[in-house]
Amino acid sequence: MEWLSQNWFFVLILAVFVGMHLFGHGGCGGGHGRHGKNDDKSGPRQTGGHRH
Amino acid sequence: MLNLKVVTWALGISTAFSFVFCVAYGLATPESLHMHAFLEQVLPGFKWLSWSAFVIGLVESFLYGVYAGLVYVPVYNFLQRRWCA
Numbered sequence: 001m002e003w004l005s006q007n008w009f010f011v012l013i014l015a016v017f018v019g020m021h022l023f024g025h026g027g028c029g030g031g032h033g034r035h036g037k038n039d040d041k042s043g044p045r046q047t048g049g050h051r052h
Numbered sequence: 053m054l055n056l057k058v059v060t061w062a063l064g065i066s067t068a069f070s071f072v073f074c075v076a077y078g079l080a081t082p083e084s085l086h087m088h089a090f091l092e093q094v095l096p097g098f099k100w101l102s103w104s105a106f107v108i109g110l111v112e113s114f115l116y117g118v119y120a121g122l123v124y125v126p127v128y129n130f131l132q133r134r135w136c137a
Binding site for chain 1: 118
């Protein structure tokens with residue numbers, strides 16, 4: 001307990017840091033716009049690679 | 053907008069790297085430059101020099117960087133929303 005009273009600052013920062021990861025705050029790709037291969041605006045996506 | 057997770061990790065790793073550099077500097081330079089005393093003052097539990105103290109100093113240095121990121125990023129994002137929107 002004495003250790004905790006001396007190092008509460010670091011314990012607090014570590015807890016916030018771990019919490020940030022657990023609850024997903026500040027992650028990459030924050031939902032601005034559309035990403036990936038489906039950005040084409042040419043209608044429905046064709047799943048098969050064979051075209052006639 | 054700055055990414056909180058990316059910036060906190062980047063600052064944490066940077067300060068941990070700086071700690072390693074300071075230990076190396078303290079080992080390479082004479083004690084009259086007081087690098088030992090500086091590290092012992094800013095890192096609670098750190099005593100020059102053992103492996104356990106090195107690990108404690110590394111973790112605490114990392115957390116100093118995390119703290120800087122946790123404070124800086126929200127302030128930066130707030131000001132950017134306020135002035136640059």
